[in-house]
Amino acid sequence: MxxxxxxxxxxxxxxxxxxxxxxxFALAPSEILGLIGPNGAGKTTLISIVSGTLAPSEGExxxxxxxxxxxxxxxxxxxxxxxxxQIMRPFPGLSVLDNxxxxxxxxxxxxxxxxxxxxxxxxxCLDFVGLGRSAGQRAEELGGPGRKRLELAKALAMQxxxxxxxxxxxxxxHVEIDEVIDVIRKVRDQGISILVIEHVIKxxxxxxxxxxxLHHGEKIAEGVPAEVLANPTVIEAYLxxxxx
Amino acid sequence: xxxxxxLLVLAALALLAAVPWLGSDTLIQFGINTLLLAVLxxxxxxxxxxxxxxxxxNSVFYGLGSYGVAxxxxxxxxxxxxxxxxxxxLGIVFACSLGVAVLRLRGHYFAIATLALAQxxxxxxxxxxxxxxxxxxxxxxxxxxxxxxxxxxxxLVLATLTVxxxxxxxFGFGLIAxxxxxxxxxxxxxxxxxxxxxxxxxxxxxxxLAGGIxxxxxxFLDPESAFDISLNxxxxxxxxxxxxxxxxxxxxxxxxLSAISELLSSNVTSVAGLFFGAVIVAAIVxxxxxxxxxxxxxxxxxxxxxxxxxxxxxx
Numbered sequence: 359m360x361x362x363x364x365x366x367x368x369x370x371x372x373x374x375x376x377x378x379x380x381x382x383f384a385l386a387p388s389e390i391l392g393l394i395g396p397n398g399a400g401k402t403t404l405i406s407i408v409s410g411t412l413a414p415s416e417g418e419x420x421x422x423x424x425x426x427x428x429x430x431x432x433x434x435x436x437x438x439x440x441x442x443x444q445i446m447r448p449f450p451g452l453s454v455l456d457n458x459x460x461x462x463x464x465x466x467x468x469x470x471x472x473x474x475x476x477x478x479x480x481x482x483c484l485d486f487v488g489l490g491r492s493a494g495q496r497a498e499e500l501g502g503p504g505r506k507r508l509e510l511a512k513a514l515a516m517q518x519x520x521x522x523x524x525x526x527x528x529x530x531x532h533v534e535i536d537e538v539i540d541v542i543r544k545v546r547d548q549g550i551s552i553l554v555i556e557h558v559i560k561x562x563x564x565x566x567x568x569x570x571x572l573h574h575g576e577k578i579a580e581g582v583p584a585e586v587l588a589n590p591t592v593i594e595a596y597l598x599x600x601x602x
Numbered sequence: 603x604x605x606x607x608x609l610l611v612l613a614a615l616a617l618l619a620a621v622p623w624l625g626s627d628t629l630i631q632f633g634i635n636t637l638l639l640a641v642l643x644x645x646x647x648x649x650x651x652x653x654x655x656x657x658x659x660n661s662v663f664y665g666l667g668s669y670g671v672a673x674x675x676x677x678x679x680x681x682x683x684x685x686x687x688x689x690x691x692l693g694i695v696f697a698c699s700l701g702v703a704v705l706r707l708r709g710h711y712f713a714i715a716t717l718a719l720a721q722x723x724x725x726x727x728x729x730x731x732x733x734x735x736x737x738x739x740x741x742x743x744x745x746x747x748x749x750x751x752x753x754x755x756x757x758l759v760l761a762t763l764t765v766x767x768x769x770x771x772x773f774g775f776g777l778i779a780x781x782x783x784x785x786x787x788x789x790x791x792x793x794x795x796x797x798x799x800x801x802x803x804x805x806x807x808x809x810x811l812a813g814g815i816x817x818x819x820x821x822f823l824d825p826e827s828a829f830d831i832s833l834n835x836x837x838x839x840x841x842x843x844x845x846x847x848x849x850x851x852x853x854x855x856x857x858x859l860s861a862i863s864e865l866l867s868s869n870v871t872s873v874a875g876l877f878f879g880a881v882i883v884a885a886i887v888x889x890x891x892x893x894x895x896x897x898x899x900x901x902x903x904x905x906x907x908x909x910x911x912x913x914x915x916x917x
Contacts, residue, residue, distance in 0.1 A: 409789055435791035443789075449782040451847065452775075460779050463772045464791035471772055516790060 360423060362387045362551050363408065363439075363520050368417035370403055370575075377403045378414070379575040385520065385551050390542065392566030392583070393555045396596055399572040401555045402444060405522045408553070409441040410434040421520070438466045440518030442509040444525045444555075448497035455493040458483050458511045465516025476515075483511040487541050503534045510541065521545060523554045527561055535561050563587060571595070611850075618755055622748040630747045634819060636860040637754035638812045642837035643844070643852035644761040645808035650838065651846030652768060653801045654781030655705065658834045659716030660809045662723050665829035666692040667810030668817035672739040673732055675818070686814045693810035697803040705798045708784075720831055727825045738824025741817060750819045757815065758853065761808045766849045777801055778847075843885050845894025854893055887915055 361384035370378040378400045385391050393401050406412035408419055410431035418427040426434055440461075449457050458480035463469045470476045484490050487507040492500060500508060506526050513521055523542070527535050539561055546552055556562040562569070562583075569586040571579040573595040579586045586592060622630050642660065650656045670689020674680040680688075704715045728736045768774030776797050779787035788794050817823050836859075844855025862881060866874040888908050889896050900907050 411785060411789060431785075431788040432791050432793050435789055441789050443786060447783045447786060449779055449786075451778055451782055456775070460775055460787075460792075461790050463775055464779075466791075469772075469791055473770060473772060473775070476772075512790065 361385060361420075362389075362422060363553075364420040365404070365408060366418050366420070368404065368407055368414045368419070370400075370407060370412065371415045377575050378407070380417075381572065381575070381577050382417075383570055383577070383580065385553060387551055388546055388549055389568070390546055390552045390554060390566050392562040392569045393553060393572065394557070394559070394562060394569060395572035395578075398574075400575040401572055402524055403575075404572070405441065405524055405553065405555060408520075409439055409522055432464075435464070435516060436466060436468055438517070438519035439522065440465070440513035440516045440520065441522040442506075442513050442524055442526060444528075448500070448505060448508055448512075452497060453493070454489065454495050454497050454500065454508060455480050455484065457497050457508060458515045461512040461515030462517075466518060469516070480511070480515055483515045486514065486544070487511045488537065502529050506530070506538070507541070510538075510545075514545065518550060521550050521552045523552060523556075525555055525557065527556055527558045539565050559587070615759070619752065622751045627747065630751055632860070632864060634747065634751050634754050636856060637751070637758050638816055639833075639836060639840060639860060640853050640856035641754065641758050641761050641808055641812040642833060643840040643856045644758065644765060645805040645812070646837045647765055647805075647841050647846060647848075647852045648768070648777075648808075649801045649805040651841055651848070651852070652765075652774065652781060653777040653798060654784075655798060655802070656709075656713050656838065657716045657802070657805065658713045658838070659704075659718075659720040660805055660837060661720045661829055661831055661833045662696060662716075663693040663806035663809035664813035664816075664833060665723055665727070665825075666696060666806075667813030668823050668828040669727065669733050669739075670810065671814040671817045672734075672741055672823055675741055676734075676739045677732055682814075682818055685818075686811060689810045689814045690807050693806040694803055697806045698799060701799055701802045701806075702795070705795070705802060717831075717834070720829060720834060724825045724829045724831075727829065734824070736824065738822065738827075741821045741823075743821050744818065747819075750815060753815050754812075757808070757811055762849060762853065764804065764808075769849060773797065773800070781847075839882060842892055843882075843889075845892030848892070848894040851892050851894040858893070887912060890914075 363385040366382050368378050368381045381404060395401055403412065407414045410429060414427065418425055420426065421437055421439065426437065449460065455477060459476045462476035462479040470479065481493060484493050487510050489504060489507050489511060492504060497508065510526060527538055530538065535558060542552060542554065542565060554562060554565065566583055568581060569583045570577060571586060571592050578595060579589045579592050621633050642664065646657065646660055667689035670692050671682065671685035674685035674688045675682060700719060704712065704719065707715050727733050733739065768777065776787065776792045779790065779792055780794050780797060784794055813828065840855040840859050841852040843859055844853065845851025863878055866877045888911055890911060
């Protein structure tokens with residue numbers, strides 16, 4: 359099965375700092391790939407390179423076999439790459455429903471031209487993530503967990519083929535985390551591939567088909583969760599030398 | 603829109619349209635000036651209020667519209683309507699060429715760049731022979747204030763309908779998304795560069811039309827008055843006072859501030875500017891999101907609304 363999304367030798371430098379160093383990976387259709395690593399490892403940088411928000415210093419990104427490295431972010435969104443942000447910034451001037459409607463209006467294939475239809479699609483996405491009752495509220499009124507779901511709903515409304523999730527579980531309690539895991543599994547069941555950045559190891563262990571570990575911008579491990587998490591290099595990266 | 607509100611708006615519109623037959627000549631002239639300022643405020647609303655790019659250079663479009671009409675009518679002896687189209691054309695060329703460059707800047711830098719452009723235009727036009735250089739141009743006179751009033755009112759209606767259309771269109775949602783979170787907007791599939799240029803063009807078109815009408819009305823223009831920098835401040839204050847990012851806000855702002863300014867000038871002439879400034883400062887402290895926000899929130903939160911705003915400024 360050919361990869362849906364491929365990153366080859368991605369390197370990103372910021373002046374003197376090497377944020378990403380020769381990172382390559384492939385994402386298969388309907389796969390959940392977990393991206394973990396200590397803070398500052400380069401996870402968000404990698405996602406930004408895939409979504410088009412940042413350009414790589416070297417390397418390329420391929421989507422469905424075709425190179426997209428030169429494409430600006432909005433064109434990648436229209437191809438089917440959706441993304442949530444770690445620091446959630448909903449559109450405050452709009453209601454929860456309209457926030458999600460933006461995704462439906464502009465998503466894959468250029469989105470839906472009719473506002474009314476977009477709002478219906480938005481409603482369906484809100485129901486899907488469990489925010490159906492909050493549709494009429496103003497976006498700023500949602501609490502932390504609500505905002506995380508809103509980010510998901512916005513990205514889903516774009517009808518993505520690949521979803522890049524940046525820490526959707528941060529700050530959630532056990533119950534909320536389980537709920538988000540359910541939602542992400544439902545998303546995958548729709549045929550969408552998901553790249554999940556997460557710090558909650560327990561959650562990402564049960565959720566991911568494969569794990570990719572970054573440390574100081576380098577890929578230090580990749581494979582099935584059980585193996586990767588038993589890998590001494592990985593443990594050392596998280597807990598420091600001498601603890602493995 | 604709720605039926606009661608729609609009726610009120612229509613009634614107000616009818617009343618406004620009837621002013622040339624009901625009011626004195628002074629009132630009609632005041633009306634034309636206010637209506638044109640309202641058009642400018644509404645135009646600014648599109649790029650500043652909805653897209654979040656506070657342009658301090660819309661006076662350029664106003665001036666291009668003025669000169670478009672003047673050159674077309676004086677140098678080429680073309681009718682007024684053609685002059686208007688020419689003026690709009692100049693505005694579009696400007697928005698698409700320099701606009702693309704300037705729209706890459708954000709926030710304060712964008713504001714400064716547009717202000718710089720506005721300053722430069724005066725100097726450039728002063729050196730163009732076709733535009734009459736420093737001396738300016740004198741247009742064929744048309745003594746029909748009623749016509750100009752209704753034209754200005756018609757333009758305001760058109761501008762307001764456009765803004766209303768924005769609130770219910772995919773394009774408008776795109777602009778709002780750009781305002782609230784431009785990076786997020788791009789990632790959701792919005793071609794932010796295209797949309798910003800389009801919004802800038804829209805604002806420019808209305809400003810140019812206002813300039814064209816004004817030029818024909820006062821029959822004279824020179825670079826200083828056509829590219830009047832103070833217009834930028836006026837249109838922004840009016841739009842922000844009334845409520846940026848709302849449909850009627852700029853109109854309310856333009857009417858109320860014009861009236862206040864007029865009252866102050868006639869009653870407290872020597873320190874009118876000082877009082878006007880005080881009004882503006884008070885507005886910024888007490889109602890930073892404009893009158894429209896007051897209408898929306900004060901019924902719910904009462905006087906607390908003002909206390910919250912004062913506290914937010916840490917005075």
